[in-house]
Amino acid sequence: MTFHAYIVWDITDEIRPYWQFGWMGVDLFFVLSGYLIGSQVLKPLARGESLDFSDFYLRRAFRIFPAFFVVLALYALWPDFREQPGMQPVWQFLTYTINLLIDTTKNLAFSHVWSLCVEEHFYLLFPLLAWLLTRRASLRKTVTVCLLILLGGIALRSFIWLHWMQPVQNADDNRYGTIFLEHIYYASYSRLDGLLAGVVLATIQVWRPAWWTRIQTKANGVMLVGLAVVAAAMWIFTDRTGFVATSIGYPLLSLGLALLVCAASSTQSWLGRWRVPGAGWLALASYSLYLSHKAVFHLAQKALAAYPQVHGLAAFACYALATLLAGALLHYAVERPFLRWRDAWLRRPAQKQLSIGVTDSAGA
Structure with missing residues (x-):
């Protein structure tokens, strides 16, 4: 979100050294998603159980659609809400094809959902691929x-x-920049490295638990190697659109981030033992914050235009506070209720089966 502070032009110079690599947070998100969703899909398959596709997609739908549809409606119906005037057709957002069809020269409003499109494509294809590969599992x-x-x-x-x-x-x-954005940075076919790295972590954990345990005992060493690899990737990405960064930078960065995620998942590591106050809440509200932050930055900037004495880092503090409040509102008003309804909905079949079992037992 700090990387997107370019929307608020008057503060970018002051925080530029801190946000120039902020876009890498998306790659970390891809690694985490590949690891967590990969584990969720692979665990039942490793136990020899069938994969419940309807349960998986229902869970994803309740998690993704409600907050997304609310923010999309605001973008579509309230032009002043948009951080940029031009916006792709709504049907591209609804079909999660904006990252494949976007015209970045004209329509950048709500463009940050390109990463959500990559996620949706992953959700759509990965369970089927995992099911096919594990029918006759082979290393x-x-x-x-x-x-x-x-x-x-x-x-x-x-x-x-x-x-x-x-x-x-x-x-x-x-x-040059348009081709980079539309075919390298946004397109799903170019951004699979982070998801792949996360899925590989999940595969090792689920299918090779002895390997995973051995790696976990050396978590601090894994963390140091991960930091070194990420540092190397950052050096390569100083020329972010150059050939080396474009060709091998993303898999290198994904490898380094995957090593850090692996280290952080171990309670024996410094990362695994480190607790950051407030990080849990940020994790819960992160999706709502992600969806709304650019528009909120824009609205806050318009509101602060009447107060020229508030500028620089003071203005940025206002933008950050407004973003947290808007994200919290979306999370508690939309996201959490639907997650509760999802849990209640998914408990119904289990309760029904339990009720049938009790009845059968009583009849027997």
Whole structure:
């Protein structure tokens, strides 16, 4: 969210050193999502159980749709809510294809949901792929698929840079940056590295528990290696749209972040023992904050225009407070009620089965 402070032009110079790599938070999110969703899908498969696709997609729908639809309605019906004037057609948001069809030269309002589109594509395809791979589980088959995804992404991004970006690198227009955003940074087919890294972590934990335990005992060493790899990725990404960063930067960054996630999941590590006050609440409200923060930044900036004496970091504190309040409102008014309804809805079949079991026992 701090990275998106470019919307608030008057403070960006003061905080620029702190947010220039803030976009990497999305890659951390992808790694975490791959790890958590991967674990959720793979655990029943590893036990030899069938995968309940309807349960999985119902849980995702209750989690994603309500808050998203509310914010999308505000963007669509209230033009002043938008941080940028131009916006893609609503149907692209509803079908989660905005990241594949967006025109970044004209329509950047609510564009940050490109990462939600990547997530939705992951939710749609990963359970089916996991089910297919585990019907006859094979380490060789799994490694082959992972390598194909990894090397395919590197090859695709390299091709796009060499054949589409390099020819217009020195052009006076913004085609170079447009191609980067639309085909490298936003597109699902270019951004699978973080999700893949997280799924690999989940696969090791679920299918190779002895390996996972051995790694966990060396969590601090894993953390140090992860920090070194992330630092190397940050150095590569000083030229964020260059060929090296575009081709191998994302898998390198994903590897480093995956190592940090692995270390943090161990209670034997410094990261695993570290408790940050307030982090739990931020984690719970993070989705609502993610959806609303750019529009709230914009609205706060318009409100502060009447108070020129409030500027710089003081203005940023106002933006941050407004974002937290708006995110909390969306979380408690929309997100949490639907999550409760989801839990109640999903408990009904179990309660029904229990009731049938008790009746049968009584009849017997």
